[in-house]
Amino acid sequence: MGKISFLVVVSFVVLALVPVWGSTWYVDNSVGSSGDGATWKTAFKTIQEGINAASGGDTIIVAEGMYAENIQFNGKNVVLTSTDPLDPSVVANTIIDGNKAGSVVTFSGTENETCVLSGFTIRNGSGVPTAMPWVDIRATGGGVCGGTWERRTLAAVGHNVIVQNSAEYGGGLAYCDGMILNNTITENSKPYALAGGGGLWDCDGTIQGNRISANHAGGGGGLCDCDGTIQNNIIDRNSAGMDGGGLANCDGTVQNNTIAGNSAGRYGAGLYQCDGALRNSVVWGNRTDAGGAQLYLCSRPTHCCIEGSNEGGKGNITTDPLFVDGPGGAYHLRGSSPCIDAGVNFYWFPWPQRDFAGNCRLHGPRVDMGCFEHGSSPDSDGDLLPDAQEVARLTDPQVGDTDGDGLCDGLEVLRSSSPQTPTRPSVLHVPGTFPRIQEALCLAVSGDEIIVAPGTYFENLQFSGADVVLRSSDPSDPAVVAGTVIDGEGAGSVIRLTGGETESCVISGFTIRNGRASAGAGICGGTYFQPTRALIERNTITANVSIWAGGGWSGRLRRHNPGKHN
Numbered sequence: 335m336g337k338i339s340f341l342v343v344v345s346f347v348v349l350a351l352v353p354v355w356g357s358t359w360y361v362d363n364s365v366g367s368s369g370d371g372a373t374w375k376t377a378f379k380t381i382q383e384g385i386n387a388a389s390g391g392d393t394i395i396v397a398e399g400m401y402a403e404n405i406q407f408n409g410k411n412v413v414l415t416s417t418d419p420l421d422p423s424v425v426a427n428t429i430i431d432g433n434k435a436g437s438v439v440t441f442s443g444t445e446n447e448t449c450v451l452s453g454f455t456i457r458n459g460s461g462v463p464t465a466m467p468w469v470d471i472r473a474t475g476g477g478v479c480g481g482t483w484e485r486r487t488l489a490a491v492g493h494n495v496i497v498q499n500s501a502e503y504g505g506g507l508a509y510c511d512g513m514i515l516n517n518t519i520t521e522n523s524k525p526y527a528l529a530g531g532g533g534l535w536d537c538d539g540t541i542q543g544n545r546i547s548a549n550h551a552g553g554g555g556g557l558c559d560c561d562g563t564i565q566n567n568i569i570d571r572n573s574a575g576m577d578g579g580g581l582a583n584c585d586g587t588v589q590n591n592t593i594a595g596n597s598a599g600r601y602g603a604g605l606y607q608c609d610g611a612l613r614n615s616v617v618w619g620n621r622t623d624a625g626g627a628q629l630y631l632c633s634r635p636t637h638c639c640i641e642g643s644n645e646g647g648k649g650n651i652t653t654d655p656l657f658v659d660g661p662g663g664a665y666h667l668r669g670s671s672p673c674i675d676a677g678v679n680f681y682w683f684p685w686p687q688r689d690f691a692g693n694c695r696l697h698g699p700r701v702d703m704g705c706f707e708h709g710s711s712p713d714s715d716g717d718l719l720p721d722a723q724e725v726a727r728l729t730d731p732q733v734g735d736t737d738g739d740g741l742c743d744g745l746e747v748l749r750s751s752s753p754q755t756p757t758r759p760s761v762l763h764v765p766g767t768f769p770r771i772q773e774a775l776c777l778a779v780s781g782d783e784i785i786v787a788p789g790t791y792f793e794n795l796q797f798s799g800a801d802v803v804l805r806s807s808d809p810s811d812p813a814v815v816a817g818t819v820i821d822g823e824g825a826g827s828v829i830r831l832t833g834g835e836t837e838s839c840v841i842s843g844f845t846i847r848n849g850r851a852s853a854g855a856g857i858c859g860g861t862y863f864q865p866t867r868a869l870i871e872r873n874t875i876t877a878n879v880s881i882w883a884g885g886g887w888s889g890r891l892r893r894h895n896p897g898k899h900n
Contacts, residue, residue: 356391359384363399381405381414381430388412391448398427404435404459407489409442411449419453419493426495432459432476438499441489443481447512449489451478456494461501461508475508475535476501477522488512488539497521503558504535505549511539511562523550530582531558532572538562538586547571553606554582555596561586561610566690574598577630578606579620585852590690590705591615598622602630609633609826609851609858611796613681616665616705633794633851634825637678639703648792648823651676655704665690665705673703680773682745682798687716694720696744718744719753729753740800741779749777761785771795771804771820778802780838788817794849795820797831801838809843809872816874822849828878831868833860839868849878 361384362377369376371387377397378384382405384394393413407414416428432438438459439451459476476499480487492515496506505522507514508531519533532549534541536559546556546569555572557564561584569580569591579596581588585608593604593615603620605612605628612633620628629635637649644652656671657663667673675698687695690705694713697720702708711720717734724731724743734742739756746753759781768774772793774784780801787807806818822828828849829841841857849855855878859866 356389356393359388359392359394360397361394361401362397363401364397385410385412385414396428396454398424400429400431402431402433404432404437405430405439407439407441407445407449407487409444411446411489413448413450414452415450416453425453425493426455428453429455429457431457432499434458434460437461437475437477437479437501439478441478441480441487441510443485443487443509445487445489445512447488447490449487449512450492451489452492452494454494456496457498459499459501461503461505475504475506477505477519478507478510479504480507480509480511480537482509483536486511486538490515492516494518495520500524504531504533504537505551506533507537508535510534510537513539514541514544516543518545518547520545520547520549524552530554530578531560532574533557534560536560540565542566544568545570550574552576554578554580554584555598556580557584558582560584563587563589565590567591568594570594570596572596574606577601579603579622580605581608582606583608583852585609585858587611587613589613589615592705593617594619596620600624602628602632604628605630605632607631607852609853610830611681634823636825637676637703639673639676647825649676649678651703667702667704667706667708669708671702671708674698674708675700675702677701677703679748680768680770680776681796682718682776687718688713694718694744715743717742719747727753739779741777745777759783763787764791765789775800775802775804786818786844788814790819790821792821792823793828794822794826795829797829797835797839799832799834801836803838803840804842805840806843815843815872816845818843819845819847821847822855822878824848824850824879827851827854827858828856830854830858831860831866833864833866835860835866835868837867837869839866841868841870842872845874845876847875847877851880853880855880 359371360374360377361381363379365377368379371378381401390411396416416424418424430438438456456477461476477496486509490513495518497520499505499522505524506519523532530551530553532551532555533546534557539562541564544567548571549555550573552575555574556569573579577600579598580593587610596603603622604617634647636647639651639655653672655673656668658666658668679700689707693710696718697707697710713720714731715734721731729736729743736743736753737756741757743753751757762774762784764771764774764786778800783803806814808814820828828846846856856875
């Protein structure tokens with residue numbers, strides 16, 4: 335029931351919606367009758383008319399007004415926008431009202447990243463009740479429905495207010511695997527006791543910069559089953575009748591968020607059963623009726639400040655983080671804070687990265703715990719080098735990867751290679767080149783070979799998408815395999831791949847043990863829709879526990895691993 339302050343290392347990625355230029359169509363419901371849509375004077379009266387007239391690459395601009403419609407994109411890769419998506423008053427006054435007649439906005443699921451929905455208030459949608467989604471995969475989602483369980487849109491949804499919608503699953507949005515950026519998603523709900531995702535459900539793309547607030551569901555009041563990257567959001571005042579007031583069953587990367595003031599009837603007021611990387615966030619003031627923890631059945635936090643906790647965890651501290659006092663000091667660290675230089679320096683995926691103020695993430699020998707890097711200076715391109723150092727090193731402060739080799743300038747410096755000369759694949763040794771396997775993975779480029787000496791490594795490894803060979807010193811020797819152990823300490827999957835790896839990525843010659851996750855406790859090979867193609871061979875995968883499936887591994891891995899026992 336108490337309040338816990340929870341801090342981890344922060345990263346910040348700035349993304350933008352990029353419109354596609356073609357013909358422009360105009361919609362204004364104040365005109366007397368629909369024209370040909372070619373000018374404001376001859377505008378269409380309805381948004382659907384604009385979509386029907388448009389072709390791929392076109393832009394549809396909608397004047398302020400209230401449009402009582404349930405619109406369908408029908409697979410068209412078009413930009414649908416208000417007159418100024420960055421003006422809150424324009425967004426508030428450009429309303430698409432679904433009149434509780436179904437989803438307000440429906441994508442077919444075939445749209446790609448060039449399709450954009452931006453600058454509207456989307457309200458009064460309702461999802462039609464269906465059977466459980468794993469039995470009946472018809473569309474659901476009250477505000478924005480992105481397709482079906484099998485076929486999901488990649489359209490970008492940005493700068494909208496998605497409010498007061500309801501559905502069995504995903505009151506605000508469902509099945510949206512594209513970028514969900516800078517929206518206010520609030521007061522959405524599901525009317526059925528066991529359903530999940532009041533704000534968002536099963537959205538597996540990048541969810542960034544949103545205010546996800548005051549939504550309600552049976553499980554996952556804010557977000558449920560969202561397995562992409564969830565970063566730089568405010569997730570607050572959401573509630574769940576059962577578990578996961580803020581987030582539930584979100585197994586992707588959860589970083590750089592404020593998760594505050596959420597509530598749950600049972601367990602996980604902040605987060606429930608989130609097995610991915612959990613870092614870069616402040617989790618505070620979340621409560622459960624049953625007295626359950628803020629985090630329940632989640633990956634075990636490491637290198638965090640969890641005030642008053644007695645749960646242990648690698649690199650964690652339990653003292654007062656010593657925030658700066660005053661209205662401008664929220665989550666900034668005092669110079670005497672125990673959180674300064676107390677983080678870890680190798681969770682660099684994905685870059686670019688900055689702290690919450692846009693300053694360089696790394697200042698001093700180690701990163702700080704928390705949202706802000708104490709004493710840091712601006713880093714315009716988020717490449718882990720401050721602008722002032724870029725000038726001194728003759729690199730470009732506006733380009734994160736000056737030599738274009740796929741490794742950002744700051745990581746080149748950490749790797750002791752030149753940011754001005756393309757890095758070539760090489761052999762990295764653990765311990766030796768790097769003390770820990772994760773550090774080598776975070777600083778590796780495709781084609782690198784990481785050779786790990788015998789020993790027990792207590793790590794939960796996250797691949798960064800590079801096609802590297804990770805192997806023991808002799809995968810053909812059973813004694814070496816038995817003696818080169820990666821132990822997950824029950825804190826999540828022992829090894830988690832992104833799902834984008836090709837056949838050139840190899841994991842070979844390890845004993846992989848003591849993982850615990852919803853699925854893929856030993857090795858998690860991406861997601862259902864993006865399984866890895868990495869070669870997993872000559873490993874012993876043992877003593878791992880998955881709650882649902884895949885104690886040894888999950889995902890369609892190419893594998894040859896004698897001695898798997900889970």
